Amino acid sequence: MPERQAVVVGAGIGGLTAAIALHRRGWHVTVCERAPELPITGAGIGLAPNALRALGTIGIDAAHAVGSAVPATMGLRRSDGRWLTRTDTADMAARYGVPPIAVPRSALTAALAAALPPEAIRYGTAVTAVDDAAGRPTVRTADGPDLSADLVVAADGIHSPLRRVYFPAHPGLHYIGETAWRTIVDAPDLRIPAMSETWGRGERFGVTPLSDGRYYLYATAIVPVGTRSADPRAELRRRFGSWHDPIPALLDRVGRLDPADVLQNDLHDLAAPLPRLHHGRIAWVGDAAHAMAPNLGQGGCQAIEDAVVLAHLLPAGDGDDGSDSVPAALVAYTAARRDRTDALRVRARRAGRLGSLRNPLVAAARDLAIRATPARLALRGMDDLFNGFRLPG
CATH class of the missing domain: 3.50.50.60 (FAD/NAD(P)-binding domain)
Incomplete structure (x- = not known):
């Protein structure tokens, strides 16, 4: 056949x-x-x-x-750096294989x-x-x-x-009311040991270590659909530059990127x-x-x-x-x-x-x-x- x-x-x-x-x-x-x-x-x-x-x-x-x-570890933080919840990835591996x-x-x-x-x-x-x-x-x-x-x-x-x-x-x-920025930065000197998401008021910032040693960064904010800034790097610094370490240092690396390397998409489901x-x-x-x-x-x-x-x-x-x-x-x-x-x-x-x-x-x-x-x-x-x-x- x-x-x-x-x-x-x-x-x-x-x-x-x-x-x-x-x-x-x-x-x-x-x-x-x-x-x-x-x-x-x-x-x-x-x-x-x-x-x-x-x-x-x-x-x-x-x-x-x-x-x-x-x-x-993985967990959630406040914008001042305090952990809201944190889980050891070893515990996750034990539970889920x-x-x-x-x-x-x-x-x-x-x-x-x-x-x-x-x-x-x-x-x-x-x-x-x-x-x-x-x-x-x-x-x-x-x-x-x-x-x-x-x-x-x-x-x-x-x-x-x-x-x-x-x-x-x-x-x-359906537009869920938020826009998101995403990028990858190379920052081996920072030695960030945790995958984290930080919650502010209507804004979030995520830091994820990648398999190749770089860091995947994402951020969200509640804005009208279609909202764009002239320079996404400056917009991220304006919104998140005063948040806890290592976010300011990571934003310094973002500032060295080409603006086109910072993706922005309105979020829909x-x-x-x-x-x-x-x-x-x-x-x-x-x-x-x-x-x-x-x-x-x-x-x-x-x-x-x-x-x-x-x-x-x-x-x-x-x-x-x-x-x-x-x-x-x-x-x-x-x-x-x-x-x-x-x-x-x-x-x-x-x-x-x-x-x-x-x-x-x-x-x-x-x-x-x-x-x-x-x-x-x-x-x-x-x-x-x-x-x-x-x-x-």
Whole structure:
């Protein structure tokens, strides 16, 4: 029997993971990426234990592929530097099997792309439409021949054109009220031992050691959508320059960067869940399926889970059970993934609201409640995130 054909739209983390998982299930996979080369979006990405386990099920050892630098502790701080909560990563490793790691996003996408046959990824190939009306999808591209497939994986990002086409009644994206700045700096002299997020009044600042020795920095602020400053470096210094060490020293390093190296994006999530994560023989993964705020660090992790579960449920690419099993597998995919990802979408939105409180009295009460929560209970509250990945039986 000929190999089943899959076309993946988008070479981000979810799309590449889906391509690897399907390839290892015996499918012939073509990844269509509109960028002329491997896209590098974002700056750093955290891989929580659930994502690391999911990657492991398809033979990807992320720590080996892109390096691992595990900070001694993780936690939340106030803008004066006082810790609200702190957890030893050794305790996380003991509870969840592996500690979380953070890596440059470009290194992760390069490692995933390298796990595919070189001819599998077609750069500079923009998908203009997917016709799923005849029972076997036809993928139309701007500059090449049409592609016929048994399956299309829509990994086309938060603004997913395919989502808009196939779910026209869906309300689309919701601005959560915050903008975010992201960048990476090289500061080996600072020797920062902790991964931390600091909460102010309507503002946050995160510091994450990366696997290559650099630091991934992110910051958020409540502003009207579309708000931009002439120089993001100066804006970060204005907002966060008086916060606790080592933030001022890190901002000195940011000041030496090209302004273009400081990314700014308004934060959106889906206004409501999709009615399902498939249509016919098209399956949505990652931000295209369930865009969520970054407050739990689970956006990329859930894209990885999606991809692995999807491939697990589909028939083998060289099997003899007939292609009619593909639609049923996609129904099972929606059943396996929709509730979990939507619950995390809602939880991430709520976590953002908690972290961005501006009323000083309410924020003080929040801080007291967090400090009063025993570390073991705070860690247990992550069980559904970090132990939530399951391959359907």
